[in-house]
Amino acid sequence: MKRLISEATGMVIGDPEAERSVPPTGFTARLTVFTAAAMAFLSVFALALSLATDRLADQWASELAQTSTIRISAPAEQAEAQVAAALRVLETTPGVASARALTDAEQRELLAPWFGPDLPVDRLPIPRLIEVVETSDGFDTTGLRARLQAEVPGAILDDHTRWREPLVDAASRLRLLGWIAIALIIGATGTMITLAAQSALAANAQVIRVMRLVGAEDGYIARAFVRRFTLRALAGALIGAILAGVAILTLPSADTTGGFLTGLGFRGIEWLWLLAIPVLIGVVAFFATRAAALRVLREQS
Amino acid sequence: MIELEDVAYSYGGAELFSGLSLKLAPGSFHFLTGPSGAGKTTLLKLCYGELLATSGHVMLFEQDAARLDRDQVAMMRRRIGVVHQDCQFLDHLTMRDNVALPLTVSGRSSAFSADLDDLLAWVGLRRQADQLPPQLSGGERQRAALARAVIMSPDVIIADEPTGNIDWEMSQRLLSLLIELNKMGKTILVATHDLNLIRAAKSQVSSRVLRLKDRQLQQAGAEL
Known part of the structure; x- marks a missing residue:
């Protein structure tokens, strides 16, 4: 050497x-x-x-790992109630930094590339979306899914794993x-x-x-x-x-x-x-x- | 200095010589003669470590040549000056640089620059110092080869047919240089088939003539 x-x-x-x-x-x-x-x-x-x-x-x-989406498919008259129930569940879930339901305008903007800007979101049976931002520790996905299934039957949690x-x-x-x-x-x-x-x-x-x-x-x-x-x-x-x-x-x-x-x-x-x-x-x-x-x-x- | 004891050498399955013994004492002058193909060049190569004996012992400055690694052989070569018939120069370097090559490879070039000029003058090549080897005559190249062989002030000088390609006058001049070196205490071994050169030397210096023939090394002299 x-x-x-x-x-x-x-x-x-x-x-x-x-x-x-x-x-x-x-x-x-x-x-x-x-x-x-x-x-x-x-x-x-x-x-x-x-x-x-x-x-x-x-x-x-990093972009996809820190966020999740809850999709709520429910009849129009129950949609708001289920969104509110889901948000309540999220408020008490450890590891959730924030959660908010997307507005009609935001959903329209998301769909605009495929259906154009004039989509009548309020008259179509489009699922309501809730954006969930995690803390750095993250939340227990299995536990949250179980709670949502019990309290908000129409809610589906998508943590982007299958995309990411x-x-x-x-x-x-x-x-x-x-x-x-x-x-x-x-x-x-x-x-x-x-x-x-x-x-x-x-x-x-x-x-x-x-x-x-x-x-x-x-x-x-x-x-x-x-x-x-x-x-x-x-x-x-x-x-x-x-x-x-x-x-x-x-x-x-x-x-x-x-x-x-x-x-x-x-x-x-x-x-x-x-x-x-x-x-x-x-x-x-x-x-x-x-x-x-x-x-x-x-x-x- | 250099001693061969019961040495044999084979090449391609054929034995070139065997049972050969030779001792080069300090300050001695030896001629090696014999017919072409007898193995004179091979014997010289054994003496400066370029070849290894098939059997027997070759001692270079009291060290067994067979036990030396390549770098140790290189160090030995600095104590043995070699002159070849075909001289072997680096054609892209001037004669001055070629003669100084042994100093260069041993890292002593600048320390001996004055000696280099003296040496070139001694062999009569001061004027040709900046010429390239192909620009020199055969005799000049031989003298340059001798200058290169002695620049490290070696203990032994081995010359292989040094007068093979030059005229008689130039041969005499080269011989004078070798005799001068011998008088300075250098050990000289010259392989030659030029009997006139040997006769000329014998009148000027005490020398021993060896004849390599029929795979044996014999003492010669009476017939010369």
């Missing part, structure tokens, strides 16, 4: 003499920079997707997929950089032979390659992350009607992820190149 830290420090500080021993190779340099840039670009989008679903899941969970759970579940899975995508992208980046490093090492077999002949230790030879590939990967990843950041900025901003797609992006401190991704790719490149270099040097000895 100490040796790794020392190597990593050495890489950051740099050893230009060691690096100069290896001739610059155009093809592997371009390949590494391009791969790192492309992977960073994809990582940023996968991360944005994951964060957006995270926010959405939280939003759905599939949505939250879907959002959670989408978030998980986002993280899996990031892990795969990082893994693919490591693989590509390993292949590029191996190619560079094979192309420089003569250089390695000469360096060994004059007494270079494996660590010294590896450092020359590791530093070069790590810095290339870091530079490529920075370019990719910046381009992805710009692309995300050009997306339409989040609004209430746009829903999920317009919420794709970063908010506030989340923008720091744009810096974290190149660093992560740099770290992956460091370990991938180091492992490849030491393996090749072992095989060539």
